[in-house]
Amino acid sequence: MKTLVTYFSQTGQTRKVADAIFEQLPGDKEIKPFDQVENLDGYGLTFIGFPIIAFGPAPPAKDFLAAKANGKQVALFITHAAPESDERVGEWLDRCREAASQSELIGLFDCMGELSEQIADYLLKSDDPMMRSYGERRQDTVGQPDSTRLKQAGEFAKETIDKVKG
Numbered sequence: 001m002k003t004l005v006t007y008f009s010q011t012g013q014t015r016k017v018a019d020a021i022f023e024q025l026p027g028d029k030e031i032k033p034f035d036q037v038e039n040l041d042g043y044g045l046t047f048i049g050f051p052i053i054a055f056g057p058a059p060p061a062k063d064f065l066a067a068k069a070n071g072k073q074v075a076l077f078i079t080h081a082a083p084e085s086d087e088r089v090g091e092w093l094d095r096c097r098e099a100a101s102q103s104e105l106i107g108l109f110d111c112m113g114e115l116s117e118q119i120a121d122y123l124l125k126s127d128d129p130m131m132r133s134y135g136e137r138r139q140d141t142v143g144q145p146d147s148t149r150l151k152q153a154g155e156f157a158k159e160t161i162d163k164v165k166g
């Protein structure tokens with residue numbers, strides 16, 4: 001079975017998770033960004049990664065899932081600046097599941113990814129206190145995903161492959 005890891009990553013955080021997943025996959029495998037993937041024909045399983053943008057899946061991920069993943073076995077991996085335990089994260093992940101509702105979703109992994117300085121500066125200038133509070137928490141995200149989270153991503157990859165094979 002051939003496995004694909006594909007991702008959209010603006011500042012490189014989701015890319016780090018993609019690499020950690022790819023590293024742990026056995027056998028025939030490929031890794032490439034969304035824009036280099038024509039279709040998912042020939043892959044038994046595809047890991048699809050992207051960041052949360054504005055409380056839901058990044059728009060290119062919505063487009064990719066709708067155009068290319070219908071009826072395919074997929075596993076999602078998602079990064080966001082909020083801590084995994086943040087109560088709002090569950091809702092954002094539900095929106096990601098919804099975007100993949102035409103696919104066969106085998107698994108989902110999410111973890112923190114660093115909020116870029118540029119985006120934090122932008123959020124700090126917002127009139128919305130909630131947006132400003134996100135900007136203020138950039139420091140807590142620096143260095144994420146760390147080695148622990150990347151290891152968890154690798155474990156997720158192995159577990160997901162076992163599910164498909166089993």
Ligand SMILES: Cc1cc2nc3c(=O)[nH]c(=O)nc-3n(C[C@H](O)[C@H](O)[C@H](O)COP(=O)(O)O)c2cc1C
Nearest residue numbers: 009010011012013014051054055079080081082113
């Ligand atoms: C325009 C924009 C909106 C974002 N919205 C959210 C959000 O709603 N919730 C959140 O936790 N993180 C949000 N983030 C942070 C990213 O999800 C996070 O930094 C992610 O790890 C970036 O991944 P990337 O480097 O692969 O693009 C946002 C980032 C950008 C650029």
